[in-house]
Amino acid sequence: MESEKRSIGREALAELISQWRSAGKRVLAPKRSGDKVDFAWVASLEEISLDHVQTVQSPKAALFPRVEELFSFRSADGRVEVRERDLGALPETVVFGLRPCDAAAFTALKAIFNWDSPDSLFSARLARTTLVAVACSSADEYCFCTSVGGGPGAIAGSDILLTDLGDGDFLAEIVSEKGRLMLQGAEALFRPGAGREKERCLARVEKAFDLEKVDPGLARRFDDDAFWAGQSLRCLGCGACAYVCPTCACFDIQDEGGITGKRLRCWDSCGFGLFTLHTSGHNPRPLQSQRWRQRLMHKFSYMPERQGVLGCVGCGRCSRACPVDMNILEHIRAIAEARP
Amino acid sequence: MSALQEKARELLASAAVQVVIGYGRGSGGAARAVFIREATKAGDLVFDGTCLQNLAVYLMKPEVRKLGKAALVVRPATLRTILQLAAENQIAENSLLALVPSAEEIVLLATFAAIEAHVAALDSDLSTAEKAELQRFTALGLDERRRFWEEQFSRCLKCYACRAACPLCYCTRCTVECNQPQWIPVPAHDLGNLEWNVMRAMHLAGRCVNCGDCSRACPVGIPLYLLNQKLVSDVFTGFNSRSGISARSDNALSTFKPNDPEDFIR
Numbered sequence A: 001m002e003s004e005k006r007s008i009g010r011e012a013l014a015e016l017i018s019q020w021r022s023a024g025k026r027v028l029a030p031k032r033s034g035d036k037v038d039f040a041w042v043a044s045l046e047e048i049s050l051d052h053v054q055t056v057q058s059p060k061a062a063l064f065p066r067v068e069e070l071f072s073f074r075s076a077d078g079r080v081e082v083r084e085r086d087l088g089a090l091p092e093t094v095v096f097g098l099r100p101c102d103a104a105a106f107t108a109l110k111a112i113f114n115w116d117s118p119d120s121l122f123s124a125r126l127a128r129t130t131l132v133a134v135a136c137s138s139a140d141e142y143c144f145c146t147s148v149g150g151g152p153g154a155i156a157g158s159d160i161l162l163t164d165l166g167d168g169d170f171l172a173e174i175v176s177e178k179g180r181l182m183l184q185g186a187e188a189l190f191r192p193g194a195g196r197e198k199e200r201c202l203a204r205v206e207k208a209f210d211l212e213k214v215d216p217g218l219a220r221r222f223d224d225d226a227f228w229a230g231q232s233l234r235c236l237g238c239g240a241c242a243y244v245c246p247t248c249a250c251f252d253i254q255d256e257g258g259i260t261g262k263r264l265r266c267w268d269s270c271g272f273g274l275f276t277l278h279t280s281g282h283n284p285r286p287l288q289s290q291r292w293r294q295r296l297m298h299k300f301s302y303m304p305e306r307q308g309v310l311g312c313v314g315c316g317r318c319s320r321a322c323p324v325d326m327n328i329l330e331h332i333r334a335i336a337e338a339r340p
Numbered sequence B: 001m002s003a004l005q006e007k008a009r010e011l012l013a014s015a016a017v018q019v020v021i022g023y024g025r026g027s028g029g030a031a032r033a034v035f036i037r038e039a040t041k042a043g044d045l046v047f048d049g050t051c052l053q054n055l056a057v058y059l060m061k062p063e064v065r066k067l068g069k070a071a072l073v074v075r076p077a078t079l080r081t082i083l084q085l086a087a088e089n090q091i092a093e094n095s096l097l098a099l100v101p102s103a104e105e106i107v108l109l110a111t112f113a114a115i116e117a118h119v120a121a122l123d124s125d126l127s128t129a130e131k132a133e134l135q136r137f138t139a140l141g142l143d144e145r146r147r148f149w150e151e152q153f154s155r156c157l158k159c160y161a162c163r164a165a166c167p168l169c170y171c172t173r174c175t176v177e178c179n180q181p182q183w184i185p186v187p188a189h190d191l192g193n194l195e196w197n198v199m200r201a202m203h204l205a206g207r208c209v210n211c212g213d214c215s216r217a218c219p220v221g222i223p224l225y226l227l228n229q230k231l232v233s234d235v236f237t238g239f240n241s242r243s244g245i246s247a248r249s250d251n252a253l254s255t256f257k258p259n260d261p262e263d264f265i266r
Helices: A010-022 A100-113 A120-127 A177-182 A211-221 A225-232 A240-244 A288-306 A317-321 A328-337 B003-013 B039-044 B055-060 B076-087 B112-120 B128-138 B142-154 B161-165 B190-204 B213-217 B224-239
Strands: A004-009 A026-033 A036-042 A067-076 A079-084 A093-098 A129-134 A160-164 A169-174 A251-257 A260-267 B019-025 B031-036 B070-073 B096-100 B107-109
Touching (some): A100 A120, A211 A288, A211 A328, A225 A288, A240 A317, A317 A328, B003 B096, B019 B055, B031 B055, B055 B070, B076 B096, B107 B112, B128 B224, B142 B190, B161 B213
Parallel strands (some): B070 B096
Antiparallel strands (some): A004 A169, A026 A036, A067 A079, B096 B107
């Protein structure tokens, strides 16, 4: 993939962000609060954290909020009136400062939401969203993007990728047409970027496992109950991993109100015992070990098979958020390394 | 081999227990729960200042119960949890051993009476620092406190990590999951989040042993401990009752006594 390169100084970048804001776009970006950095709606570059490894949550809420109204309904005189969302009223959004792994995750989300029938709400949000990623200058032991096809400076999925060159300038790689349109009228803020090298500014993330060996490893272990129980005995069955994950897209439908009300889409997680509980009382995944297996199978086996895209981008968020240190990298590595 | 590892090895080798639930080394130098089932693996056990999780949470998991009789590496709050679970008829006498690690030797507590005696010698009250923080917090006006919690709960994802990490949140069907009728809104919007967190705190009132695992588990860092500590403090003031000090106590908020002052209703 060829991208156009320019460079931009910090002050010009601040100006660019305030221009977006003046143009009525909302900007979702990493913001520090106490000892945590997480995505928040920001007004200026000053509010944005650039020196963290990774945010607690992913930016998926920009396209898939934790609660959103699908439509509202009203019942009167024996008739039901359904009011669809006004998709034209959805706000223009810039997701700024997401990592290259997060940008790659949007590709997985697109594949899920538009798999069999296109999700109009998701797609409408996507059409109004521009991804301005910032390359990683640091990584930690939970990061493994390079093992799942990504990299700390990978451009795939981003509309624009910025890399902090360490001398006050950012290299701006304009990856998509959307990214190019986004910068129209702001050309004066940029200088040519030809010859500026980003490689030396990127974090080093060593390859931790051979991806080719994961799917066969999973298939071989599928019926090995003791193996899954061994990996997951300390798992508490909460939804923290799924909710911070940039590609987890399971949701639950809830109606609120009575004969007049709205239908809501809410995040859900396959880690919950109730996730697969049938009305009959039967639960096809009654054990936490089966739910843990499902989580890994879905990301590394089912999604590649059905949607042609991996369900994990190696951001490491699930491992960092897990209250009991269920480290996905460690577990996937064990699966990849297991002998046939 | 440390005294703890030696004791664990001995208990497993003699088949006094089938599993030792303790702490091992995890990611980034942190501790994580380990389930040691073979005497030869006892060397994986560690105990230091990074070992914070209340391991009593695993006593309520069917998968762990299936492993057989357990020896549990405990911290003071873990012992209080065991007594509270016993008082609520959730664990039986002689179903577990508690291993209290200390620098010199490992104290092994085999009965609820022994745990009660051990806990009686500890200070089960809130710490001075906790009391000071709580006092600063309750000194704020009602509006200020309301704004504080609205802001905190606005970040709640409803991932239920607080509930999952809590050893006293052992209901197999939580109120938030009952939908005939729907008591608590499922969506993680402002009302759903407020009702969920307040409901959980109230269900823990008079039962919570202030282990702090709900706050530690919360991925977005909501200081749930403040709610719990306020309730611990209020239940003690109002009912002279403290959870987790006896295996036979009644919960303050679920026990009717004819001589209750009931000042709030007069």
